[in-house]
Amino acid sequence: MAQADLDPENWDELRHLGHRMLDDMLDHLRDLRSQPVWQPLPPETRAGFHAPLPVSGADPAAVYERFRDTILPYSTGNTHPRFMGWVHGGGTPLGMLAEMLAGGLNANLGGRDHAPIEAERQVIAWAAQAFGLPESAGGLLVTGSSMANFIAVLLARQAALGPESRKSGVGAARLTAYASQTVHRCVPDAMDMAGLGSDALRRIPVGTDHRMDISALRAAIASDRAAGATPFLVVGTAGSVDVGAFDDLAATADIAETEGLWFHVDGAFGALAALSPALAPHVAGMERARSIAFDFHKWAQAPYDAGCILVRNQADQIATFATNAAYLTAATRGLATNAPWPADLGPDLSRGFRALKIWFALQVFGAARLGAVAENSCAVARHLAARIAAEPALELLAPVPLNIVCFRYRAEESEADQLNAEIVADIQEAGLAAPSTTRIGGRLAIRAAFVNHRSRPEDADALVAAVLEAGRALVRKAG
Numbered sequence: 001m002a003q004a005d006l007d008p009e010n011w012d013e014l015r016h017l018g019h020r021m022l023d024d025m026l027d028h029l030r031d032l033r034s035q036p037v038w039q040p041l042p043p044e045t046r047a048g049f050h051a052p053l054p055v056s057g058a059d060p061a062a063v064y065e066r067f068r069d070t071i072l073p074y075s076t077g078n079t080h081p082r083f084m085g086w087v088h089g090g091g092t093p094l095g096m097l098a099e100m101l102a103g104g105l106n107a108n109l110g111g112r113d114h115a116p117i118e119a120e121r122q123v124i125a126w127a128a129q130a131f132g133l134p135e136s137a138g139g140l141l142v143t144g145s146s147m148a149n150f151i152a153v154l155l156a157r158q159a160a161l162g163p164e165s166r167k168s169g170v171g172a173a174r175l176t177a178y179a180s181q182t183v184h185r186c187v188p189d190a191m192d193m194a195g196l197g198s199d200a201l202r203r204i205p206v207g208t209d210h211r212m213d214i215s216a217l218r219a220a221i222a223s224d225r226a227a228g229a230t231p232f233l234v235v236g237t238a239g240s241v242d243v244g245a246f247d248d249l250a251a252t253a254d255i256a257e258t259e260g261l262w263f264h265v266d267g268a269f270g271a272l273a274a275l276s277p278a279l280a281p282h283v284a285g286m287e288r289a290r291s292i293a294f295d296f297h298k299w300a301q302a303p304y305d306a307g308c309i310l311v312r313n314q315a316d317q318i319a320t321f322a323t324n325a326a327y328l329t330a331a332t333r334g335l336a337t338n339a340p341w342p343a344d345l346g347p348d349l350s351r352g353f354r355a356l357k358i359w360f361a362l363q364v365f366g367a368a369r370l371g372a373v374a375e376n377s378c379a380v381a382r383h384l385a386a387r388i389a390a391e392p393a394l395e396l397l398a399p400v401p402l403n404i405v406c407f408r409y410r411a412e413e414s415e416a417d418q419l420n421a422e423i424v425a426d427i428q429e430a431g432l433a434a435p436s437t438t439r440i441g442g443r444l445a446i447r448a449a450f451v452n453h454r455s456r457p458e459d460a461d462a463l464v465a466a467v468l469e470a471g472r473a474l475v476r477k478a479g
Contacts, residue, residue: 036431038077081454085436090452095303098357109351111341120355132287138314140346141354144307145268146186148293151309153190156262158320160232176224179235180212210245233262239270244404250285265289269298275371317345377403377450384460397440406445409471417444423470432466
């Protein structure tokens with residue numbers, strides 16, 4: 001019979017291996033600049049991940065060697081300062097250590113009375129304070145803004161239809177919601193998962209500044225009311241995924257108040273502009289929201305995953321999610337006290353200790369230093385935009401309101417999309433940088449999003465040099 005106890009037979013051997021793991025990872029993070037940003041997984045390495053289920057155990061040191069050989073060199077690359085393709089934070093060594101501590105505790109934050117619950121509540125309170133929400137605010141740490149936005153739609157649905165809808169469903173109600181044309185895909189997905197249908201989300205046009213057209217928003221709401229629908233939710237975007245644009249949140253809040261709609265802000269990364277006095281004007285009006293979705297794993301640099309939903313009044317969470325179950329009944333004494341539990345505030349009962357890495361970061365770095373990270377990202381983006389403007393072979397395709405730069409290598413219009421897609425792939429495969437692509441006005445753009453706290457102006461310079469070199473090489477090859 002196999003040994004059932006999973007603790008090590010030799011604690012000293014595991015301790016030695018653990019110290020080696022820690023040292024190796026700290027060295028890896030320290031030396032990121034000398035490593036490729038990303039490299040493709042070799043076919044033979046990929047094939048190794050299709051091995052059958054192990055039946056007998058292996059030596060931990062041998063498995064760690066497999067990690068070093070087959071996983072560590074081939075990760076996404078978002079810890080690297082020249083990873084700039086998607087809005088991924090870079091993580092921190094402190095966050096890595098906090099994750100180790102959280103793993104050691106193995107706390108379930110679904111409920112009950114223990115210190116990890118209080119640490120999460122403190123993180124939520126700090127975030128609410130930073131964003132200007134009242135003391136009635138509540139919230140929850142979740143996987144990311146996709147889950148946070150889904151929760152917001154459920155909150156708004158409950159507020160619109162009342163408590164009976166939790167049992168009877170939406171029935172014949174024709175609820176309609178509103179967001180900018182460039183809203184993140186998770187918002188229509190949330191409408192779908194909430195049983196309302198993605199078509200019930202009205203995509204409002206944006207202007208040349210990529211902000212939601214407020215007049216068009218008013219007109220859409222009026223048209224739906226005239227057609228017998230029930231407008232219930234408006235989503236303001238704080239940092240669009242394509243160019244980093246911010247809707248006019250104050251004007252959106254005014255409309256929500258006048259029309260009796262739930263005002264939600266999707267601030268996946270942009271909400272954290274509130275931590276910077278220089279950037280805070282971008283989120284003016286966010287403090288009036290009934291809910292806010294954002295990620296600590298982006299500009300706040302927490303290791304994945306660390307999303308958050310903030311709610312202006314925690315009572316709305318309780319009304320939407322709390323349920324009676326004998327095995328989850330809160331008591332007046334003992335471990336089963338400390339209501340309301342996080343399980344009463346969201347859909348998850350089994351929850352990890354996500355809060356610890358954020359609890360450490362906010363105390364060690366402070367809000368001001370995290371705000372400075374956001375400011376630095378924007379400064380690097382402005383530097384890149386200036387470099388592009390000075391290069392005849394490159395062109396900007398969108399304004400640069402914050403930290404995202406969309407541009408491309410100039411070419412004949414019929415060839416430009418394919419050329420720029422190949423430039424991006426060539427740069428990625430060479431390990432020089434990791435931009436991504438998007439479409440601006442139907443044209444394929446090279447997209448550089450600066451989120452990593454390690455990124456500097458010289459990393460933007462390296463991207464420009466790589467794009468120019470790759471573009472010229474491809475043009476020569478085609479000629």
